[in-house]
Amino acid sequence: MEPSVQTEALSKRYGGRTVVRDLHLIVRPGEVYGFLGPNGAGKTTTLRMLLGLVRPSAGTVRLFGRPPGAGRLADVGALIEGPAFYPYLSGRDNLRVLARHAGVGMDRVALVLDLVHLADRADDRYAGYSLGMKQRLGVAAALLRDPRLLVLDEPTNGLDPAGMADMRQLIRRLGAGGRTVLVASHLLGEVEQICDRVGVIAGGRLVAEGSIAQLRGAVGLWVLADPLDAAVAHARTLVGTERVRVVGGGLELSVAPERAAWLNTELVTAGVAVRELRPRERDLEQVFFDLVEKGTADVA
Amino acid sequence: MSRSFSAEIVKLVRRPSCWLLLGIALVTSLTFTYVLPYASIRSGTGGPNSDRTLPMLLPDQLVGNSLGGLPIFLGAIVLIIGVLVVGSEYGWDTWKTVLSQGPSRLEVYAGKVLALAAAALVVVLAVFAVGAVAGTLIAVTESQPVRWPSIDDLLAGVGAGWLIAVTWTMLGVVLAVAMRSVALPVGLGLVWMLAVQNLLAGVAAPLLDWVAQVQKGLPGPNAGSLVAALGAPRDTPGVAVVVGAGQAVLVLAVYLIAFVLLAALLLRRRDIG
Ligand SMILES: Nc1ncnc2c1ncn2[C@@H]1O[C@H](COP(=O)(O)OP(=O)(O)OP(=O)(O)O)[C@@H](O)[C@H]1O
Ligand SMILES: [Mg+2]
Numbered sequence: 001m002e003p004s005v006q007t008e009a010l011s012k013r014y015g016g017r018t019v020v021r022d023l024h025l026i027v028r029p030g031e032v033y034g035f036l037g038p039n040g041a042g043k044t045t046t047l048r049m050l051l052g053l054v055r056p057s058a059g060t061v062r063l064f065g066r067p068p069g070a071g072r073l074a075d076v077g078a079l080i081e082g083p084a085f086y087p088y089l090s091g092r093d094n095l096r097v098l099a100r101h102a103g104v105g106m107d108r109v110a111l112v113l114d115l116v117h118l119a120d121r122a123d124d125r126y127a128g129y130s131l132g133m134k135q136r137l138g139v140a141a142a143l144l145r146d147p148r149l150l151v152l153d154e155p156t157n158g159l160d161p162a163g164m165a166d167m168r169q170l171i172r173r174l175g176a177g178g179r180t181v182l183v184a185s186h187l188l189g190e191v192e193q194i195c196d197r198v199g200v201i202a203g204g205r206l207v208a209e210g211s212i213a214q215l216r217g218a219v220g221l222w223v224l225a226d227p228l229d230a231a232v233a234h235a236r237t238l239v240g241t242e243r244v245r246v247v248g249g250g251l252e253l254s255v256a257p258e259r260a261a262w263l264n265t266e267l268v269t270a271g272v273a274v275r276e277l278r279p280r281e282r283d284l285e286q287v288f289f290d291l292v293e294k295g296t297a298d299v300a
Numbered sequence: 301m302s303r304s305f306s307a308e309i310v311k312l313v314r315r316p317s318c319w320l321l322l323g324i325a326l327v328t329s330l331t332f333t334y335v336l337p338y339a340s341i342r343s344g345t346g347g348p349n350s351d352r353t354l355p356m357l358l359p360d361q362l363v364g365n366s367l368g369g370l371p372i373f374l375g376a377i378v379l380i381i382g383v384l385v386v387g388s389e390y391g392w393d394t395w396k397t398v399l400s401q402g403p404s405r406l407e408v409y410a411g412k413v414l415a416l417a418a419a420a421l422v423v424v425l426a427v428f429a430v431g432a433v434a435g436t437l438i439a440v441t442e443s444q445p446v447r448w449p450s451i452d453d454l455l456a457g458v459g460a461g462w463l464i465a466v467t468w469t470m471l472g473v474v475l476a477v478a479m480r481s482v483a484l485p486v487g488l489g490l491v492w493m494l495a496v497q498n499l500l501a502g503v504a505a506p507l508l509d510w511v512a513q514v515q516k517g518l519p520g521p522n523a524g525s526l527v528a529a530l531g532a533p534r535d536t537p538g539v540a541v542v543v544g545a546g547q548a549v550l551v552l553a554v555y556l557i558a559f560v561l562l563a564a565l566l567l568r569r570r571d572i573g
Contacts, residue, residue: 053396053572071404078400081573084393088315100307101408102401141397 002065004149004180010059020204032175034195035184042204043184044081077147083138087127112140131158153184202295223251224276231272304411325377334434359435360447363457364531366431371524371538375468376493382472387482395572420465464523470559477563519555522548
């Protein structure tokens with residue numbers, strides 16, 4: 001099937017600075033894709049290019065196989081870098097104006113207001129909204145056309161913890177119905193909770209891509225055993241020398257965690273006392289920091 | 301485009317500052333064209349410039365009286381409306397919100413241009429309407445006959461007023477797109493309308509012949525010539541015969557088209573946000 005989003009060698013320069021470079025991004029239909037990166041990584045700039053708001057310096061963008069900016073932007077809803085509305089209109093009237101621009105029926109307005117739990121304040125002037133209410137209205141506007149592709153830039157920005165949980169649930173629900181969702185965020189936990197696949201961007205480049213599990217990288221087993229020497233020697237004969245590393249008085253084994261019981265039996269049978277044996281996971285945050293550091297270092 | 305037009309009309313109509321500007325346009329127009337001249341006639345204290353006699357305030361002078369403000373102060377007001385309608389989308393960062401709903405930039409732009417043309421017509425018609433009421437009241441009070449200009453004169457007057465108003469509005473649009481904001485374009489637009497134009501006409505043109513020649517190609521003097529030809533009082537700032545009416549219409553139309561195209565080109569090419 002045709003990708004919902006596809007960029008090829010996408011780059012953007014501002015003056016002498018390249019803020020997005022050589023980005024090859026593919027978001028498949030129906031997936032919830034997380035676009036993860038620290039402040040200033042180039043997430044918003046990339047999304048602006050996807051929507052045709054900013055012209056790429058090089059490379060191409062395709063949404064459902066078509067370049068944006070060629071006529072109407074079909075089947076997309078977006079909230080880019082914070083909500084922006086007409087302050088003198090109410091939330092509802094803002095959406096009505098947008099519904100006219102979009103050419104959708106006014107019945108969608110009440111529906112999306114309900115979805116983001118803003119119906120009871122919808123007739124107040126936008127200028128008087130709290131940050132979280134503005135954010136909700138922004139998400140409502142993105143849903144107005146019931147789009148096949150939903151692009152959300154920091155969707156939980158400004159929401160309280162309950163609101164955040166709510167919004168994440170909403171995004172998951174929206175993504176479940178065959179809709180493609182592209183979520184940009186600098187919040188690792190958020191992306192981890194809602195996304196099927198993640199692209200990590202740093203210094204304007206895609207430094208890693210995959211499922212959360214893939215990003216965590218090779219998992220293995222962590223073993224504390226006595227005597228250490230015997231444990232190391234025996235483990236090496238069992239799983240191969242290159243799969244065993246001695247770290248801080250213990251053993252890191254690059255083997256599938258499911259082999260823990262087997263390994264335990266083997267070690268104990270060989271006369272090694274096993275004190276601790278558990279799956280070894282890389283800390284996701286650490287993975288993220290490493291990736292980002294690598295990305296930024298390469299650029300510099 | 302009709303979608304964008306209807307959306308832009310809603311934004312215009314619901315926006316308090318638009319009504320404020322319309323109100324100011326009407327009050328200024330009424331004050332300087334009718335109230336103050338009439339007060340001076342009534343008190344018999346004709347100032348140093350007592351050209352405005354009672355016959356000039358009567359309904360048959362409606363066309364000229366209604367057009368007199370357009371070269372300068374009414375022009376300044378419609379220019380601000382043009383800046384607001386386009387510049388606010390930058391100021392509030394709402395371009396992205398609108399464009400994310402699907403319309404192309406030029407589609408939204410076309411909707412704005414049409415909505416502004418409608419707004420300019422409303423301003424011109426409102427000035428005519430208020431003038432008609434004021435003239436009638438004065439005529440009745442002074443027991444003068446209530447005679448109206450011919451339909452042809454009225455249509456020509458409204459048409460000329462609309463052309464001038466739309467041209468100024470689009471100057472505001474060009475400034476807003478070029479500077480991607482509201483404050484600076486309004487400021488510079490007003491400096492041009494209220495200060496530079498007057499300095500050119502009052503100070504520079506009499507001194508230097510080439511300035512006088514350049515004047516003939518600028519929108520302000522052409523607007524002034526057009527309204528003068530249609531009977532606007534010659535003592536109104538900006539009203540003076542510099543070129544013929546036919547040429548004035550042509551020059552203004554060229555400016556209007558140039559402004560519309562230039563803003564479209566800039567809007568299409570440049571990044572948003
Ligand atoms: N219009 C612009 N002119 C100049 N530089 C810009 C412009 N827009 C973005 N940049 C630069 O591009 C880089 C990436 O910005 P961008 O907004 O895409 O980052 P981001 O990943 O969305 O960050 P955040 O998490 O803070 O939202 C930044 O260094 C920023 O300063
Ligand atoms: Mg951003």
